[in-house]
Amino acid sequence: MSKQGYYKWHRGVRKYIDRTVKVWIDRPILVDPKEISTPEKIGQVAIQVLQYPGLFNLTMPSSSRSSWRVSYKKKAVIRITETEEGLHAHVTNFSKMRHYWFFKK
Numbered sequence: 599m600s601k602q603g604y605y606k607w608h609r610g611v612r613k614y615i616d617r618t619v620k621v622w623i624d625r626p627i628l629v630d631p632k633e634i635s636t637p638e639k640i641g642q643v644a645i646q647v648l649q650y651p652g653l654f655n656l657t658m659p660s661s662s663r664s665s666w667r668v669s670y671k672k673k674a675v676i677r678i679t680e681t682e683e684g685l686h687a688h689v690t691n692f693s694k695m696r697h698y699w700f701f702k703k
Contacts, residue, residue, distance in 0.1 A: 623648065631700035637674075640695075641687030644676045651680045656689075658698075 634640045656674040674692035678685055695701040
């Protein structure tokens with residue numbers, strides 16, 4: 599977000615705004631829970647789906663509700679880097695995944 603765009607927001611709201619612009623990639627992806635049961639497997643699935651380096655948020659449906667009856671919350675952060683061997687994924691901040699029955703650290 600540009601500085602001018604940031605200043606268009608009400609000054610009381612500005613402190614809660616993240617200046618980075620977040621976009622959804624394509625559409626929700628359906629995977630078998632066994633494929634995302636560990637951080638390493640989450641990284642492998644992310645590399646297969648995204649296929650380019652960058653910093654990504656893994657969002658999953660949560661129990662909180664919105665007007666569309668489902669709310670997506672960030673569950674992990676995935677950093678994909680390009681190395682000499684190919685793409686490598688590093689998953690961090692995955693503590694919220696422990697609420698799911700299939701996840702094993």
